[in-house]
Amino acid sequence: MTTRIPTSALLDGLLRDADAERVTLRWLVDRLGDRSFGLVMLLLALLGAMPGASAIVAPLLAILAVQMMLGHAGPAFPRRVAERSVRTEGLARTLGRAVPVLRAIEGFFHPRWPMPFEAAKRVVGPVVLLLGLLLLAPIPLSNVPPALAIALLAIAYLEEDGILLCIALAASALLLAIAAGAVWQAMGELGWVRGFF
Incomplete structure (x- = not known):
């Protein structure tokens, strides 16, 4: 069994082989x-x-x-987007701020109840799709809870933490149930629900 490299260490060493001037999104995804x-x-x-x-x-x-549900190895972007480049120096500064935060997160979340990446993608994909729809709700600050739930799912996925994944999925299910209840109530007040009975 190979030792899993922490995400913070992976990001820390990301730019060692980078071009001195600029790197593309495709290069980052591949790395x-x-x-x-x-x-x-x-x-x-x-x-x-x-x-x-x-x-x-x-x-x-x-x-x-959708790409996660289809089992893609990584995110696929249109060529015009994938070939967009950023300055290596700017990316290094961003990673310099992000790596210590990730390292602190890794102190709390780590591989437990491991789930293979392939299986995790198929579970997380549909949930992220539904939570993404909630981001579009036209209510002030209604975007924050689904965004936080997606962030929890992402951290659980990155850290291969099955316990955190279960917590994040439960929180996501609760959010989706509340949203479905709110939609049902709104339909009832508009008189649309009566047509179903």
């Missing part, structure tokens, strides 16, 4: 390997919690979720 889904999902979740970003983040999460 992150089986953890690319988790990191992209975490990034999108954090963006989705910001005001006004939901309309952009939700479709990207939907694309990511």
Whole structure:
């Protein structure tokens, strides 16, 4: 059994073989390997919690979720997006801030009740798709709970923490049930529900 490299260590060593000037999104996804889904999902979740970003983040999460359900090895972006590059220096600064935070997170969450990445993708994908739809609710701050649930799923996926994954899935199910109840109540008040009985 091979020893699993922590995500923080993987990111810490990410730029060792990078081009001195710029790196592309395709290069980053290839280097992150089986953890690319988790990191992209975490990034999108954090963006989705910001005001006004939901309309952009939700479709990207939907694309990511469908690719996870289809069992893709990593996120696939259109060529024009994949070949976009960022300055290596700027990425290094960002990673310099992110790695200590991830290292602290890894102190609490670590591989427990391990689930193979392939199986985890198929479970997490549909949930992320539904939570992404909740980001579009036209209610102030309604984007924050689903964004946090997606972030929890991403961390559980990255750290291969089955216990955290169960907690994140339970929280996601609760959010989806509350949303379904709110929609049902709204339909009832509009008189649409009576047509079903």
